[in-house]
């Protein structure tokens with residue numbers, strides 16, 4: 001039985017997604033219990049995660065013996081096998097796990113996971129595809145959208161802002177976005193202030209409602 005401390009996380013399914021989640025959690029300083037039914041993967045992760053166990057995530061009793069009910073957070077990284085993914089979420093829900101995260105491969109799969117007891121459903125492929133679409137078509141260098149319609153982007157300064165202070169170019173009133181930070185050349189980002197002058201070629205960190213951020217980042 002793994003010792004589940006507050007803040008420790010279990011990851012079931014150590015495929016590409018689950019193993020990336022598990023190793024990032026480890027870097028962030030959390031204890032991670034990894035579970036996979038595939039012995040090769042269990043062996044591969046054995047000396048990298050805090051504990052790694054070979055088990056079937058759909059087997060409620062096996063999960064109980066591993067102490068999954070004591071984990072504050074459990075991530076289900078099973079995606080391709082929808083039946084196994086759904087039954088694993090169901091088993092965790094039966095154990096009363098308070099925070100279940102699950103990966104979905106389609107919106108239908110995601111809806112089932114929500115009904116089955118997942119508290120958070122993530123769509124890694126769809127989310128990354130959307131992000132890449134933003135990056136390939138515009139001047140955007142990076143883009144993060146929050147689920148409440150708010151976004152932050154890293155983008156090149158539009159020509160209209162060059163040579164002016166932020167209060168002179170009035171980007172907030174004209175475009176509905178707030179400039180958070182500015183980076184010039186190889187220097188570090190600085191916090192944007194009303195009297196900060198934007199120069200041609202500067203990179204901006206822009207925040208605001210998603211549509212406005214997208215529109216602003218398309219302005220030349």
Ligand code: ADP
Pocket residue numbers: 012013014015016017018035036037038041055056057058077078079080081084
């Ligand atoms: P990815 O695309 O992120 O690699 P996959 O769905 O291909 O995701 O991988 C899922 C992982 O989950 C695989 O390593 C597989 O062995 C594991 N897995 C699938 N079913 C179960 C199950 N019932 N119990 C435990 N692990 C499972």
